[in-house]
Amino acid sequence: MSRFLGEPNFNDATFDSTSISYNFEHKFSDEWKFRQGFSAIIVNGDTRQVELFDPLGDDRRTLPRSPLRTEEKQEDYVLQNEIFGEFSTGSIQHKILVGLELSRWGYDFNYFRGTLDPIDIFNPQYGAQATNFEQELHRKQRSDNLGVYLQDFIEISQNLKLLAGVRFDINDVSVVNKITNTTINQQTTTRFSPRVGIVYQPSSTTSLYFNWANSFNPQFFRVSRTGEQFPPTTGEQFEVGIKQDFFNNRLSATLALYQITQQNVLTADPVNSRFSIATGEQKSRGVELDIAGEILPGWKIIANYAYANGFVSRDNTIPEGDRIAGIPQHSASLWTTYELQKGNLQGLGFGLGLVYASEREAQLPNTFTLPSYVRVDAALSYRRDNFKVGLNFRNLFDTKYYNTDTFYIYPQAPLTVLGTVSVQF
Structure with missing residues (x-):
């Protein structure tokens, strides 16, 4: 756990971030209210590190090393609008939630790879210099998502409650090669994600429950070895x-x-x-x-x-x-x-x-x-x-x-x- 196989003079990271957020609520009545929330996070960073992916040499002690220098920028924006309401249909009580969510995620990743002497894993000697850096990759990834959702919490009786909801997402993802200024991949995906939950309380100390839910998560951070975006x-x-x-x-x-x-x-x-x-x-x-x-x-x-x-x-x-x-x-x-x-x-x-x-x-x-x-x-x-x-x-x-x-x-x-x-x- 204490063995370090990188280079002490080439192992650092510098990041600075800016974040802005607000939350606004307006109450129309005791039963209805509106909420809007917004957040933005922007992170810029530079890293220097040594990657150790290659196998040991034939002597089983010499380890090849690869120095990597990166320039990164990530942006996250989310705007959420929700309406909460309470009403009844006869003896049945409803607590309803309607929402609209807009989000954008962007990641600009530029990295350079160089050369560095290998190291003896049993007798590490430090001080080698990372040199000959060349730009290996520069990609810009973006994900835009529109989500619309509806949820109703229904109190059928004092000991029987039902939660039903559905969310619809439209997600657009693109990957651009900034070196050639060409779009590597672009895809648009739509998805309905329903959910249902039931709680039954035969007594004040016992609750039986069941829930069924679906999920949908765009994978915009990683791409395949051939540069393709994952579904x-x-x-x-x-x-x-x-x-x-x-x-x-x-x-x-x-x-x-x-x-x-x-x-x-x-x-x-x-x-x-x-x-x-x-x-x-x-x-x-x-x-x-x-x-x-x-x-x-x-x-x-x-x-x-x-x-x-x-x-x-x-x-x-x-x-x-x-x-x-x-x-x-x-x-x-x-x-x-x-x-x-x-x-x-x-x-x-x-x-x-x-x-x-x-x-x-x-x-x-x-x-x-x-x-x-x-x-x-x-x-x-x-x-x-x-x-x-x-x-x-x-x-x-x-x-x-x-x-x-x-x-x-x-x-x-x-x-x-x-x-x-x-x-x-």
């Missing part, structure tokens, strides 16, 4: 569950079963991991159990267990049945705190947490796994009136563990201590 990710989710309250609502438990199906999910290109490919279809099925509440005055608990079976269900490149990278089949967490309620030490609090994840696949196609781990967290705090100080200890025993996004494997933070001071007014 949007689409998904469908089913979930059924029960929520039960115990001990006069001091403790609650939720048990849920779900299935998520997604098409066109990106993963690393097995031919060249600098690029992506879109998997045909992925499925995730699982069970989740959550428990939260206050067992005794001052003693709180949050516990979770999840079983997840995520796999590639259809594809022409990746073997069907391969497990989705980064998703443990079994995971669990426990966080409990206790705060003294009386005496000279009233307000002194303690916290202890455990996080477990079973082994996970590191990439698609599956070739190796990341090991399971157990992480321990802890906390100390002291509260007096409206004043509170605390110390949080993450990864108390300095456990070594790793996560993946299928493109890279990231070592996670060692023991980390965070101090906080807060005052409530």
